[in-house]
Structures are given as C-alpha cells and as structure tokens.
Amino acid sequence: MRTLALATALLVPLCAHAQDRTPILMDVVETHILPRFTQLSGATETLVTAAQDDCTPESEGLRTAYGTAFDRWISASHLRFGPTETGDRAFAMAFWPDTKGFTPKTLSRLITAEDAVVNTPETYAEISIAGRGFLALERMLYDPAMTQQGSAAYRCALIRAIATDIDRNADAITADWQTYAPNLTQPGADSPYRSGDEAMQQLYGALITGLEFTADTRLGRPLGTFERPRPNRAEARRSERSLRHVELSLIALRDLAARLSFDHPQIATDLDTAFARAIDRAQALDDPALVGVATPQGRIRVEALQQSINDIRAIASAELGPTLGIRAGFNALDGD
Amino acid sequence: MTNRRTFLAGLAAASLAPVPGWASVGAPDFLAAALFPDGSYRLAGLDATGAILFSVPLPARGHAAAAHPHKAQAIAFARRPGTFALVIDCATGAVLKHLQAPAGRHFYGHGTFSADGTRFFTTENDYEAAEGVIGVWDAASYARVSEFSSGGIGPHDIRLMPGGDMLVIANGGIETHPDSGRVKLNLPTMRPNLTYADLSGSVVAQVELRDALHKNSIRHLAVRGDGLVGFAMQWQGDQTEHPPLLGLHRLGQKARLFAAPAAAQNSVQGYAGSIAFSADGNAIAITCPRGNTLHRFSAHSGTFKDALALEDVCGLGAGTEGLIFTTGTGAFGVLTDTRAAITARPDCQWDNHLIPIHCAV
Numbered sequence: 001m002r003t004l005a006l007a008t009a010l011l012v013p014l015c016a017h018a019q020d021r022t023p024i025l026m027d028v029v030e031t032h033i034l035p036r037f038t039q040l041s042g043a044t045e046t047l048v049t050a051a052q053d054d055c056t057p058e059s060e061g062l063r064t065a066y067g068t069a070f071d072r073w074i075s076a077s078h079l080r081f082g083p084t085e086t087g088d089r090a091f092a093m094a095f096w097p098d099t100k101g102f103t104p105k106t107l108s109r110l111i112t113a114e115d116a117v118v119n120t121p122e123t124y125a126e127i128s129i130a131g132r133g134f135l136a137l138e139r140m141l142y143d144p145a146m147t148q149q150g151s152a153a154y155r156c157a158l159i160r161a162i163a164t165d166i167d168r169n170a171d172a173i174t175a176d177w178q179t180y181a182p183n184l185t186q187p188g189a190d191s192p193y194r195s196g197d198e199a200m201q202q203l204y205g206a207l208i209t210g211l212e213f214t215a216d217t218r219l220g221r222p223l224g225t226f227e228r229p230r231p232n233r234a235e236a237r238r239s240e241r242s243l244r245h246v247e248l249s250l251i252a253l254r255d256l257a258a259r260l261s262f263d264h265p266q267i268a269t270d271l272d273t274a275f276a277r278a279i280d281r282a283q284a285l286d287d288p289a290l291v292g293v294a295t296p297q298g299r300i301r302v303e304a305l306q307q308s309i310n311d312i313r314a315i316a317s318a319e320l321g322p323t324l325g326i327r328a329g330f331n332a333l334d335g336d
Numbered sequence: 337m338t339n340r341r342t343f344l345a346g347l348a349a350a351s352l353a354p355v356p357g358w359a360s361v362g363a364p365d366f367l368a369a370a371l372f373p374d375g376s377y378r379l380a381g382l383d384a385t386g387a388i389l390f391s392v393p394l395p396a397r398g399h400a401a402a403a404h405p406h407k408a409q410a411i412a413f414a415r416r417p418g419t420f421a422l423v424i425d426c427a428t429g430a431v432l433k434h435l436q437a438p439a440g441r442h443f444y445g446h447g448t449f450s451a452d453g454t455r456f457f458t459t460e461n462d463y464e465a466a467e468g469v470i471g472v473w474d475a476a477s478y479a480r481v482s483e484f485s486s487g488g489i490g491p492h493d494i495r496l497m498p499g500g501d502m503l504v505i506a507n508g509g510i511e512t513h514p515d516s517g518r519v520k521l522n523l524p525t526m527r528p529n530l531t532y533a534d535l536s537g538s539v540v541a542q543v544e545l546r547d548a549l550h551k552n553s554i555r556h557l558a559v560r561g562d563g564l565v566g567f568a569m570q571w572q573g574d575q576t577e578h579p580p581l582l583g584l585h586r587l588g589q590k591a592r593l594f595a596a597p598a599a600a601q602n603s604v605q606g607y608a609g610s611i612a613f614s615a616d617g618n619a620i621a622i623t624c625p626r627g628n629t630l631h632r633f634s635a636h637s638g639t640f641k642d643a644l645a646l647e648d649v650c651g652l653g654a655g656t657e658g659l660i661f662t663t664g665t666g667a668f669g670v671l672t673d674t675r676a677a678i679t680a681r682p683d684c685q686w687d688n689h690l691i692p693i694h695c696a697v
Contacts, residue, residue: 081574081575081576082574082576085573085574086574088524091523091524095524097516097521099466099511099513099521099522100466102525129524130525192575192576202575212517212519213519216516216517216518216519217516217519217521220515220516220517220519221513221515221516223515224515225515230515233515329625329626329628329647329648329664330371330648330664330665330685330686330687331609331625331648331649331650331663331664331686331687331688332607332625332626332628332648332664334415334609334625334650334687334688335518336399336415336416336445336492336555336609336688
C-alpha cells in the first residue's frame with residue numbers, strides 16, 4: 001500500500017510514551033473477568049439442576065436458582081466483547097430490550113406447535129435468540145400469559161430446554177474466555193489488540209458502554225417522558241428484578257473502574273465516590289420493578305439515580321479516558 | 337448556462353442597496369457545520385480554499401446540510417436525534433424557516449431536494465413504531481406535504497439519483513428511541529439495506545448484505561453522474577473483526593464490497609464517517625475518524641489506492657479537482673492524484689460532513 005508522503009508530516013501526533021499496561025491488564029483479567037464467568041457457569045449449572053428437580057413455575061428452588069444465575073449474568077454482562085460477543089452469545093443470554101415483542105411470540109409459537117426443538121440442546125440453540133436466555137425463562141416462570149399456555153408437559157420441557165441452553169451458552173463463554181484472556185494480557189501481533197493501550201481501550205469501552213446501557217436503557221426506557229412514562233418497559237419487571245439489575249451492574253462497573261484507574265489515585269477516588277453515590281441511591285429506592293416512574297414522586301427519584309450514573313460517565317470520559325490514550329476526537333466519538 | 341456565482345452576482349447586482357452578510361465576499365463552494373472556539377455550533381460557508389465566508393449559529397450540534405439546487409438556500413440539520421432543521425438564506429445568512437419534525441419523529445440529519453427544487457426529503461425515525469420514514473416537504477413554503485416508508489429501520493443518508501426521478505436511501509438498520517438516547521436497541525436482529533424508491537415512495541429495488549454482515553450499518557452515500565452508488569458502512573459487530581466499509585452498487589447488479597489491505601483496514605475500528613467520489617468520478621474515498629485516516633479506492637475496480645493519515649478526519653466531498661476533506665481539528669485540505677495539502681486550518685472543529693454546493697440554474 002502506498003501512503004502519501006505528506007501523511008507523516010500531517011496531523012497524527014506520535015504516541016509520546018508507551019506505558020506498561022500489563023499489571024492492570026493482568027489484574028482485570030484474573031480478578032475481574034475470569035471469576036465472573038466461572039461464577040456464572042456454576043450458577044447456571046445449579047439452574048439446570050433446579051429445573052430438573054421441579055419445573056413448576058412457582059417452584060421456590062427454581063426461582064431462587066434463576067435469580068442467582070441471572071445475578072451472575074448481569075454482573076458479567078458488561079464484558080460484551082471477545083467470547084461474550086461471538087455469535088451473539090450475550091444476546092442469547094438476555095434478549096433485551098425486546099422492542100417488537102419477539103420473545104413472547106417465539107415462545108407462543110413453540111408452545112402452540114409443541115415444537116420438538118426442546119428435545120435436544122443442539123436444536124434449541126438454533127432457534128431465534130429471542131426465545132433463548134433469561135428473559136425467555138422469565139416469561140415461562142413469571143408471565144401468566146405464558147404459564148397457562150399449551151400443555152404443562154410441554155411447558156416443563158421448554159423451561160428445562162431454556163435452562164440447559166443458558167448453561168451451555170455460559171459454559172461456552174467461560175471456556176473461551178480462558179483461551180481468549182491472554183489476548184488482553186499479551187497484546188501484540190498475535191492478538192486482536194496490537195498494544196496494551198488497545199486492550200485498555202477495550203476495557204474502558206466496556207465500562208462506558210455498561211454505564212450508558214444502565215442509565216439510558218435500563219432506566220431511560222421505563223422513564224420514557226414525563227408525559228408518557230413507560231413502566232412496562234422496565235427490564236425483567238415480571239420477576240421484579242429491574243432495580244436489582246441497575247444495582248448489580250453499578251457494583252460490577254465500580255470494580256472495573258477501580259482497577260482501570262489504579263495508577264491514578266485521584267481519578268480512582270473521584271470515580272469511587274460517584275459510584276458510591278449512585279449505588280446508595282439505587283439501594284434507597286425500594287422500587288424493584290421501577291413502577292414509580294409513573295408517579296411524580298417516584299419519577300424524581302429514578303431521574304436522580306439516572307443523573308448520578310451520568311455523573312460517573314462524565315468523570316470517566318473527562319478524567320479516566322485521557323489517561324488511557326482515548327483522544328476525544330470530535331468526530332471519532334460522534335458515532336454518526 | 338448561469339452558474340451559481342453569476343446567479344448570486346446577479347442577485348447582488350439586482351439589489352439597490354448593498355447586500356449585507358457574506359454575499360459581498362463571494363459565494364461558498366461548500367457548507368459544513370462546526371463547533372467554534374466560543375463554544376457555539378454554527379453552519380459555515382467555505383470557498384474552495386477553505387476560507388470561511390460566513391457562518392450562521394445553530395441551536396445545537398449540527399450534522400449534515402443540503403443545498404437547494406437553484407436558490408442560494410441551504411438546510412442545516414441537527415445531529416440525531418434532533419427535531420429541527422433550519423432553512424438558511426445563503427445570501428444574507430438569515431434563517432428563513434424552522435423545519436420541525438412532526439410529533440413522534442426525529443430527523444437523522446440528512447436530506448435532499450428534488451431536481452426541480454420543489455420538494456425536500458428528510459430521513460426520519462418513527463420511533464414508537466421503530467420504522468424509518470421519509471418526510472416530504474414543500475421546498476417553497478417548507479410545509480410538510482406527506483411521508484412514506486424508507487424501506488427499513490434507521491434511514492440515515494438519502495440522495496437523489498441522476499435523472500431526478502429516484503431516491504437512494506441508506507437504511508442503517510439500527511433501532512433507537514429518544515428515551516434511551518443513542519443506545520442501539522436491536523443489534524442482534526438489525527438488517528440494514530440500500531433502498532431505491534421513486535419520489536412518491538414506491539420501492540424500486542432493495543439491496544441487503546449477506547447474513548454474516550447484517551451488523552454492517554449502511555449509513556452514508558455518494559452518487560456518481562452515471563448512477564453508480566457508493567455506500568459507507570459502520571460495523572456494529574465484534575470489534576476484532578474488520579469487514580469492508582465501502583460498497584459500490586449499480587441498480588440491477590449485485591453490491592460489491594471493498595476493504596483496504598489488512599494492516600490499514602484493521603486500524604479503522606470498523607467505522608467510516610463520510611464517503612465521496614472525486615471530481616472526475618475515477619476515485620471514491622471514505623473517511624475513518626476513529627482510525628485517523630482517509631482511504632481512497634478506484635471507483636471502477638474498487639482497488640485500494642492509498643491511505644492518508646489525518647487526525648479526526650470526517651468531512652469529505654468532491655472539489656473542483658479530486659477530493660476535499662475536513663477534520664475535527666479544523667483542517668481543510670485537498671487530495672488529488674498528485675497532491676495532498678492542508679489549505680486552511682481555521683480555529684473550529686469541523687463536523688461529520690462537508691456539503692459541496694452544486695447549483696445548476
């Protein structure tokens with residue numbers, strides 16, 4: 001390839017100092033990423049066992065195992081790159097938001113047809129991702145429209161098939177993270193990350209995207225507008241987990257932010273203080289399915305929580321980003 | 337044939353009083369939005385060397401603009417999900433009209449006039465239905481006339497095809513809703529397309545990418561005089577993959593996709609910001625602000641020609657010769673077969689798009 005001679009004389013400043021990112025990258029991989037997926041796999045295995053033991057939707061054992069496994073996924077789901085993203089695995093774990101109602105449609109279709117895809121994990125993994133994962137299972141456990149459809153025997157088989165599929169998906173993600181992790185800790189020619197900076201930028205991206213998703217989607221969708229709040233759009237509202245997901249994601253992102261800012265104590269303190277404020281607000285809310293967005297009083301409190309997350313975003317992009325070689329290009333960051 | 341300059345000169349000569357504003361210092365060759373050092377967002381008119389001839393304040397960050405084919409008028413858009421567009425009199429800098437998106441709609445930031453200048457078409461989001469819409473406006477009164485389906489979700493760029501009886505629309509495929517800001521809501525199921533429709537919205541043809549590329553959002557367009565369409569894409573899939581970001585399509589044929597050699601392609605972070613054919617139509621280029629580079633290809637074979645390193649480059653359009661680019665650091669430059677040069681660097685941050693003004697009165 002020919003690069004015009006002028007190019008070097010032009011505008012791209014050379015990287016001044018290449019910092020050694022290895023200690024932070026090792027720390028994030030060993031203590032933040034890998035344990036989360038190992039815990040996820042353990043919890044999804046328990047979920048399969050619980051579904052085998054008792055597949056009735058009201059089963060306390062099944063609902064508890066479901067809650068724990070979903071907790072583990074929410075605590076890892078900000079790490080949506082590499083093995084998590086391959087083949088839309090993350091969406092197959094949790095297909096949300098489901099703006100066009102694909103999940104209930106897919107499940108109803110299966111139940112009505114008594115579709116044999118539930119008979120083997122391999123065939124279930126091939127169906128629309130809207131029919132897979134924790135939100136599909138939530139419908140089968142908590143949505144009266146679904147828990148009364150078709151035959152009890154088929155619904156039971158479907159619940160077990162979804163649980164098994166979640167577990168297989170979690171195992172595949174976890175196994176692949178073991179082999180993928182060295183790409184982050186040993187960047188270079190054999191890695192998708194050519195440098196430690198690029199690996200750090202991937203992790204920083206996970207932090208920013210995670211904050212954005214929690215503020216704009218987990219809270220923004222149910223908030224809607226003052227004239228038209230949308231409590232029915234809250235994530236996992238049927239199992240009353242909406243606020244819990246906000247809290248769990250903040251706790252996970254706080255841990256990631258602390259590790260990424262380890263070399264910059266002041267930034268670490270600023271971020272941690274902002275996270276503490278947001279988590280305090282979430283814990284004080286006492287509105288598990290975020291139904292309060294429809295009342296003026298409840299709405300103010302959810303908006304305050306959202307604002308406190310946006311404060312974290314502002315600190316991260318203003319203070320942490322620049323230390324990781326993220327240049328705030330006017331167009332590079334625009335996304336249009 | 338009267339060109340834009342003589343048209344404007346005529347306008348000025350016809351006025352008894354001196355024409356205020358920038359007309360006295362010449363007519364612009366380009367329009368571009370920018371963030372100015374005083375913190376204001378403005379739409380600027382530029383000459384061929386990059387000198388700013390005028391600027392008009394915008395209420396928020398701008399995106400693209402469209403130039404009226406006959407009158408010295410431009411329509412400037414807010415960045416999505418903006419709900420306003422401004423009709424600007426390029427002879428006085430005055431804002432003639434505010435286009436307001438209808439309730440339940442927002443603009444995506446691009447629009448185009450009909451060849452006769454009587455209609456203006458805007459890409460819009462019907463966000464409750466999550467469907468793309470093309471708004472049709474009367475280009476004299478700027479009243480809303482009608483609307484029709486864009487043929488997909490997330491229509492972004494729109495261009496008039498040569499001959500003037502057909503539109504080409506880049507349906508990016510990404511669902512967003514203002515309640516969730518700019519968060520992408522449908523990545524696993526997104527399916528971008530290129531839609532050709534007549535001016536009343538009847539779909540003439542649609543082009544989709546193969547399944548493996550369903551996350552390659554078709555966003556920006558360039559049209560050559562003979563009907564060849566160039567499209568630039570933004571990859572929403574795994575960032576360790578580096579699919580092609582440039583496509584060429586001719587109606588009735590298959591789309592062809594082109595990438596730079598691996599080392600260059602892998603540096604652009606799956607993101608192309610603008611696309612344009614060169615003045616002679618022999619080259620087509622995309623700008624890659626995340627990779628700080630401009631990639632130029634043959635418009636005939638799609639063969640990669642070269643890369644030009646430019647910090648935060650995004651705006652791109654044909655110049656009198658070759659291509660003109662702008663950057664988020666203020667640079668305005670020219671790229672021809674033999675020359676690459678920054679010709680101006682005003683103290684502002686040029687926004688995504690550079691709009692050449694072609695007037696054919």
